[in-house]
Amino acid sequence: MTGVRRSRDVPALVEAARAGDPRAVARLITLVEDGDEVLPQLAAALAPHTGTAQVIGLTGAPGVGKSTTTNELVRAFRKAGKRVGVLAVDPSSPFTGGAILGDRVRMQDHATDPGVYIRSMSSRGHLGGLSAATPQAARVLEGAGCDPVVVETVGVGQAEVEIAGLADTTLVLLAPGMGDAIQAAKAGVLEIADIFVVNKADRDGADATYRDIQGMIGLGERAPGEWRPRVVRSVAARAEGIDDVVTAIDEHREWLERSSELRRRRERRAAAEVEALALGALRARMKDLRSGTELAALAAEVAQGRLDAHAAAAALLAQLDLA
Amino acid sequence: MTGVRRSRDVPALVEAARAGDPRAVARLITLVEDGDEVLPQLAAALAPHTGTAQVIGLTGAPGVGKSTTTNELVRAFRKAGKRVGVLAVDPSSPFTGGAILGDRVRMQDHATDPGVYIRSMSSRGHLGGLSAATPQAARVLEGAGCDPVVVETVGVGQAEVEIAGLADTTLVLLAPGMGDAIQAAKAGVLEIADIFVVNKADRDGADATYRDIQGMIGLGERAPGEWRPRVVRSVAARAEGIDDVVTAIDEHREWLERSSELRRRRERRAAAEVEALALGALRARMKDLRSGTELAALAAEVAQGRLDAHAAAAALLAQLDLA
Numbered sequence: 001m002t003g004v005r006r007s008r009d010v011p012a013l014v015e016a017a018r019a020g021d022p023r024a025v026a027r028l029i030t031l032v033e034d035g036d037e038v039l040p041q042l043a044a045a046l047a048p049h050t051g052t053a054q055v056i057g058l059t060g061a062p063g064v065g066k067s068t069t070t071n072e073l074v075r076a077f078r079k080a081g082k083r084v085g086v087l088a089v090d091p092s093s094p095f096t097g098g099a100i101l102g103d104r105v106r107m108q109d110h111a112t113d114p115g116v117y118i119r120s121m122s123s124r125g126h127l128g129g130l131s132a133a134t135p136q137a138a139r140v141l142e143g144a145g146c147d148p149v150v151v152e153t154v155g156v157g158q159a160e161v162e163i164a165g166l167a168d169t170t171l172v173l174l175a176p177g178m179g180d181a182i183q184a185a186k187a188g189v190l191e192i193a194d195i196f197v198v199n200k201a202d203r204d205g206a207d208a209t210y211r212d213i214q215g216m217i218g219l220g221e222r223a224p225g226e227w228r229p230r231v232v233r234s235v236a237a238r239a240e241g242i243d244d245v246v247t248a249i250d251e252h253r254e255w256l257e258r259s260s261e262l263r264r265r266r267e268r269r270a271a272a273e274v275e276a277l278a279l280g281a282l283r284a285r286m287k288d289l290r291s292g293t294e295l296a297a298l299a300a301e302v303a304q305g306r307l308d309a310h311a312a313a314a315a316l317l318a319q320l321d322l323a
Numbered sequence: 324m325t326g327v328r329r330s331r332d333v334p335a336l337v338e339a340a341r342a343g344d345p346r347a348v349a350r351l352i353t354l355v356e357d358g359d360e361v362l363p364q365l366a367a368a369l370a371p372h373t374g375t376a377q378v379i380g381l382t383g384a385p386g387v388g389k390s391t392t393t394n395e396l397v398r399a400f401r402k403a404g405k406r407v408g409v410l411a412v413d414p415s416s417p418f419t420g421g422a423i424l425g426d427r428v429r430m431q432d433h434a435t436d437p438g439v440y441i442r443s444m445s446s447r448g449h450l451g452g453l454s455a456a457t458p459q460a461a462r463v464l465e466g467a468g469c470d471p472v473v474v475e476t477v478g479v480g481q482a483e484v485e486i487a488g489l490a491d492t493t494l495v496l497l498a499p500g501m502g503d504a505i506q507a508a509k510a511g512v513l514e515i516a517d518i519f520v521v522n523k524a525d526r527d528g529a530d531a532t533y534r535d536i537q538g539m540i541g542l543g544e545r546a547p548g549e550w551r552p553r554v555v556r557s558v559a560a561r562a563e564g565i566d567d568v569v570t571a572i573d574e575h576r577e578w579l580e581r582s583s584e585l586r587r588r589r590e591r592r593a594a595a596e597v598e599a600l601a602l603g604a605l606r607a608r609m610k611d612l613r614s615g616t617e618l619a620a621l622a623a624e625v626a627q628g629r630l631d632a633h634a635a636a637a638a639l640l641a642q643l644d645l646a
Contacts, residue, residue: 296594
């Protein structure tokens with residue numbers, strides 16, 4: 001298997017990943033990150049093995065304890081006999097996983113466990129940020145037999161909303177004394193959170209944060225059968241409250257399956273991914289035309305008044321050759 | 324001609340505009356601003372009559388005297404027997420021409436002159452800002468017999484660079500005592516300015532601003548035959564120095580025609596316009612597909628693992644029907 005690290009033999013890599021080879025999984029995610037030309041082939045190879053794993057989004061401001069919580073969740077899922085995949089996405093990191101590696105030390109708990117696959121990803125360079133590469137990487141993990149797949153991301157602006165777009169179940173982590181409840185309301189996380197985790201619940205102000213969130217949830221009207229976000233307290237650093245978080249996750253999954261919401265979320269996620277891929281392909285082809293002679297030739301005609309700009313644009317679009 | 328204001332009869336409107344009817348010109352620019360479906364027809368009708376007028380871009384920070392300078396330039400061009408068009412673009416204005424109207428009072432000098440057409444435009448709502456609607460509006464003015472066409476815009480960020488993209492000759496206005504020389508260097512206007520106008524040259528610090536700009540220009544290496552930006556002093560409010568500005572504009576036009584730069588700039592401008600139109604058309608068609616059932620149906624297939632996202636994206640693109 002020494003050739004795995006550079007292999008672009010998609011069927012062989014997918015087979016090896018499904019058999020549990022972590023190097024094959026790593027190689028496939030690298031192909032996804034690089035936007036390799038084999039991606040359509042990879043997507044086709046993975047499709048039959050995907051679509052059922054629970055994708056758990058986990059987000060929150062820096063310092064609320066996301067990595068520690070993820071680590072403890074992984075431990076709990078492993079105890080339940082599940083194979084777990086973790087994608088740690090840092091949209092602000094200029095290096096792949098760079099800013100996260102420090103926090104990842106604790107993840108070494110699972111470094112020798114073949115039932116856990118952890119990967120840091122940067123969203124840098126991907127048009128559409130999270131929306132383009134992360135769903136495909138999550139699909140690689142699912143294809144490799146991981147269920148659940150945990151996608152952890154720093155809660156900064158757009159990433160929070162994007163994570164809800166790609167997750168079945170979205171956890172928003174808060175910590176007391178950071179004005180988080182108000183921040184949460186502002187950022188619109190009230191709409192995206194299925195489960196709120198008040199971490200560091202042994203600290204001053206934890207009760208106030210808990211009450212604030214409960215109060216804000218109570219304000220929203222809900223139709224019968226609609227999910228009412230859970231609020232759970234934890235001290236992840238001491239592994240306290242993690243069982244409650246897992247219970248809430250399981251309850252949410254049951255609700256998703258009972259209602260038609262699981263199908264709805266997955267279709268919405270697929271739609272976003274398809275659209276991002278289509279737009280990316282259009283941009284790439286447009287760029288080829290721009291650097292090629294086609295646009296230059298049309299522009300020369302327009303500049304001389306022999307062709308109008310609209311007719312030239314139509315001619316350019318006809319060159320995109322999308323069929 | 325009472326029907327002109329609502330007419331969408333493009334050949335009749337173009338004919339009336341070419342005959343000098345200001346209402347027909349106004350109507351055509353409104354059609355451009357609205358992104359009306361007759362635009363391809365309009366572009367085709369104008370193409371034979373365009374491609375030779377000098378487009379003068381005039382930009383600078385708020386308060387440097389752009390409107391006053393434009394007003395005096397118009398007066399000078401009129402004295403030389405030229406028909407003049409002015410587009411005042413304010414990218415930040417939420418209303419068409421709203422923020423500019425106050426400054427426009429002086430323009431009333433030319434309100435009854437049939438040889439001058441002045442129009443305020445907002446770039447709001449146009450994808451690509453200046454780049455989408457302004458070139459088409461400039462073409463309407465040129466088609467109506469205006470030469471030169473002056474495009475005046477507030478020098479805020481992107482607009483400055485965009486104006487250089489659509490102008491044959493770019494004027495950057497500065498005023499003393501605003502730290503403008505350093506600002507100019509920062510904003511990259513050194514690269515876009517063909518002519519610097521140090522307006523309000525009777526104020527303290529005007530000499531320092533003049534020397535700063537001259538110094539910065541001197542730093543750049545130039546190949547033989549390359550244009551060296553002129554630096555001109557004016558007091559537009561007293562109509563002083565305007566002749567020097569006009570001389571610099573004429574010299575630049577001569578240089579443009581002598582060198583191959585005029586053709587290069589016009590082709591670059593046409594290329595940007597064609598590309599903006601093509602991208603706009605793609606976005607519009609993509610939006611139709613998104614709101615239609617096509618994407619939803621594909622997404623459902625992907626969510627169920629019956630189709631992969633790449634294949635779905637290819638199917639979506641095939642629906643764009645660009646040919």
